[in-house]
Amino acid sequence: MDISYKPNIHPEFEELMERIHPPRVSIDNDTFPDLTLVKVDSTNKHGILLEIVQVLTDLDLVILKSYVSSDGGWLMDVFHVTDQKGEKIMDENVIQRIHEGICVSRRVSMPKQLWIGHTALEMTGIDRPGLMSEMSAALSELGCDVSSAMAWTHNNRAACIIYVDDSSKGGPITDPSRVAEVQALLENVVEAHHYNNERRSVRLAAPATCQTHTERRLHQLMAADRDYEECCSCCGSGTDEDDVDQVYRHEGQTKKKCDGTHVKIDKCKENGYSAVTIRCRDRPKLLYDTLCTLTDLHYVVFHGAMSSNEAIAFQEYYVRHENGYTLDSEAERIKVTQCLVAATERRNSHGLRLDVCARNRTGLLSDVTRVFRESGLSITRAEFGTQGDNAVGTFYVKDMSGQKVNPETLEMVSQEIGGSIVVADRSPKSSTEATASDKSTSNAGRTHQFSLGHFLWEQLGRISNNFRPIKGDHLPVNGLKLPCKNGQA
Template sequence: MSNFPWKFLNSSQALRMEKVCWPYFDPEFENLTERIHGPSCQVCIDNESCEDCTVVKVDSVNKQGLLLQVVQALTDMNLHISKSYISSDAGWFMDVFHVTDEHGSKLTDQNVIDHIQQAIGSMKDSAGSSRSQVQNGAEAAEATAAGSDTSTEHTAIELTGTDRPGLFSEISAALTDLGCNVVEAHAWSHNERLACVALISDESTDSRIDDPGRLATIEDHLSTVLAATTNSSGANEEQGVKTAGLPGGGDGATPTTTNVERRLHQLMLAGRDFDGPPGNSSLSSSPYSTEGEEEGKKTVVTIERCDEKGYSVVTVETRDRPKLMFDTVCTLTDMQYVIFHASISSHGDSAFQEYYIRHVDGYALNTESEKKRVIKCLEAAIERRVCEGVRLELCANNRVGLLSDITRVLREYGLAVVRADVETQGEKAVNAFYVRDIYGNEVDMELVESLKREMESLALEVKNETHRPGSPERPQNRLSFGDMLKSQLERFSQNFIPIK
C-alpha cells in the first residue's frame, strides 16, 4: 500500500483504522487520482496479445458496483469470460477480461468492439462511491426502478413463492383471465422456490397498466394462486407479488437480460432458496460442497482468511458455463461484499474463481455462520441457472393467451417448467422452456419421437440436455416437436391460430 499518501494519526484514529481493517485515505486522494488518470473509464480492446481470445482492459476510478456493471455489459453481449484479473485497491479499478463470442471465437466485428468501449466507458458516473452508503441489493434495484419505470411501455410484475408442478402454467392462465398480455417473462425454479419477473400490458390497448385499483386486483389474484401451496414449514408466508419497475438498460429505458436475471437472483436470495427445499436445513450433507449430477463433478466453495491484508478469500471450483462470473459477482455484490481482487480462469469444462473480499463495513468474514451462509448462497447462485432436462424452443405468432395455452399443454403431458424465458420480437413470440417430468423421472423422448411424426406445423425445437447439466446453452439433439403441441393446442384453445 505504498501508492497512497500516509498521514500521522492520533490514537483514536489509529484504533478505528485497526478495528475496521481499512487503510487510511486522505480525503483529497480520490480527486488526486482522478486528476492524474482522467475522469473517465479507459477501455482497451486487444486482439493481438492472445491467439484464441480478445483481451478487454478496463481502468477507472473505483466505484462500488462498477465490477458488476462491467460484467453485466459483457454478459449482455453474450460474451464468455474465460479469464479475468481484477484489482481495485487504493481507489483505482484495473481489470483484464479474456473474452470470446458465443461461438468461442475472438471478437472481429468492429461494431461489437465499439459497443463494448461505449458501454463500459460510460459507466463510471453511474456507480455509487465505494465508501458511500450502500443500499440492500433488492432495495437498490427498486430505487433504480423508480426512476426508469415511467419510461417503459409495460408494467413489470414480480412473483416469488413456493414452487409446485404446474404453478407457472397457473400464473400464465391467471394473467390471461385478468386481461393481461405477457410481453416478456423470465422464471427460475430452484429448491422448490419460484421467482418470476414479467412485463405485461393491457389486452385491449397494448399499453402499460397504471390504474392502482386494477394493479391491486392483479396482485391479489396472483397472491391467491401462489398461496395455494401450503406446507408445514410455513413457506407460503414468503409468497409475494408486486407490480414494480425494473432497472433499465444502458439508456434507462428498457430492462436488459442481466438486469432481469439480477432481480431473479435477488428474489431467490430473499426467498432463502439457499436453505434447500422447505423442511431441509441445508443444500447438501456438507455445507462446503454440492455434488453435481455427473460423477466426479461438483461445486466446491471455500473461505479462508488473509490476515496480512484483512481480506476473506473465497474460492469457487465448479463446471464452467456461460454467465458463471456474472452469477457469482452478482451474489457477492447483493450480499454487500466488496471485491478488491479476483482471479478467474477456466480450463476445458472446469472453472476456478478466487475473490478477495470484505463486507461494505470493512470487516472480513469472522464467524463460521457468516462463512457458511456465503458458501450456501454462492452454491445456490451457481445452481439456479443450471437446468438439466429437455429444453423446448418455440417461435409462433404472438397473441393474448398463447403462453397460457402452451404451458397448459406441457402440464397436460406431465411436464413441469423449471425455467422459462419468454420474449416478444415484433409479431412473434419466442419462448424457451426447460422442462422435467412432473414425477421426477426422465422425460420420455420416445413419446416425443412418436408425436413429432404426426404432422409438421409449429416452429418448435427440442434439445435434450439431460446428460450435460452444467454445459453451455448450445443446441443438443434437435428434434421437431410441433405435432404434439399443435394437436394439443387445438384441443385446449379454440382461439389458437396455427402458423401457415
C-alpha cells in the first residue's frame, strides 16, 4: 500500500489560517453569455469542497461544470452555474447568499434541508408499503407535529428523517421519558413490518446546534444500512470519453452505449493519487451526492472535474485517503465503487411525481400517506415541509399492483387533505432524459467537449491564472508533475 507524505497540522493552526485567509468568492457574469462562473479560493481543509457545493445546491443552482484543485494547503474551485430556468445568476439576493454561505459560515441553514431546533426521528429498514403511513399515524396519536420529513428508497431498503415537535408544548421533545415513550412506540411500528433478524433501526435525536445536513444524513443512514451491497458498476469501464461517442448496431438501428453508472478506479503512482472516474446519467445534485460519499468515506479530493454531454455526466477525481493512503486493495476499491454507484442511484425518481399543497394542521402527513396506502399506492421517495400556515410536499408514488395510477385516486387524496395535487411528472425517466438533453443542447455553444485526464490538468492550469492567491507558493498546480490519463507523467 502506497503512503504519501502528509504534514501533521494541528486543528487550531488550521482555524488560525482560515481566520487569516478567509474564503474569497468571485461571481463572474461577463465571461459567458448565459451562465455564471463562481470562483472560490481558500485555505484547504477536509470537507470544505462538500460545504461549498452544499451551499450552491441548497440555493437550487444547477452546476453544469466544475474544476477543483486543492494541493499544497490551498483550494481553488470554479463552478459553471445557472438557475433552475437555465439563466445567469443576476438576483443580488442569491449572489449575497452565495457569499455569506461560503465566506461567512459555509453552513447555510435552508428550511427545507436543515431543521435545527426540532427533534429528529431517523429510521432505516426494509422498504415495505405503508411503513411511512403507519409511522406518521403513530406520531399523530402521540401528539407530535411533523415540521418536515424526507424519505428515500433504494435496493429494497428505506431511510427517512422526520423532524417533529411536541404539539402540547410547541417545541422540541426534550423530556427523557417522553423521548423514550415516542421511540418505543415507533420501534414497535417498524418491527411489525420486519421479520426476525431483519435489519432495522429507529432513533430519536435531540436538537443539535451542528446538525448534519438532512440529505447528507440520509446518505449516511443508507450506507450504514449497507444498501450498497447489491450495487455494481456496469460492465466495462464505460468511463472513457470515446465511450460516449461510440455506437453499436442492433437490428438495423443505431443506439448509444450503456447509460448506467460506470465507476473506474486507477492508480497514479508518480503523484500518489487514485483516479476515480464516474460516468452516469446526469441529474440534479449529482455532484453533491458523490462528494458526500467520498467525504464520508474519508477520502480527500485533490483535483477533479465534472461536466456533462448529451444527458451523460462525467466526473473525475484524484483522491487519497485522509491518512495519506491510496486505494490499493481490491476490497477497498470494490467498496468505494459500490458506494459511489449507490450514491448516484438513491435520488433517482421512480413512479409518478405528485406535488401536494394544503393548509398545515396536526396529522396532515398521516392523512396524506394513509390515503396513498388505502388507494394501493407505495411511496418511493418523499419530501414534506411546512411554510407558515401552509404545508407542501413532493411524493413519488407507484401502484403496488404495477398498474398506472388511477386519476380518481388523486381526486380522493385532494378531497381528503383539503388541498391541491399537481401531477408534476407522468414519466420521470423520460422527462429527465428530455430535460437533460435540452440542457445539453442549449449549452452546446458554450461548453467544450469534456475530456478526462490530461485535459483536466490543462483546464486547471488555465483557470488557476484567474485567481489571485495570497501567496504564490500556496498554488497547488505550479511545480506539480501532473499525471496523464493513463497515470503516466
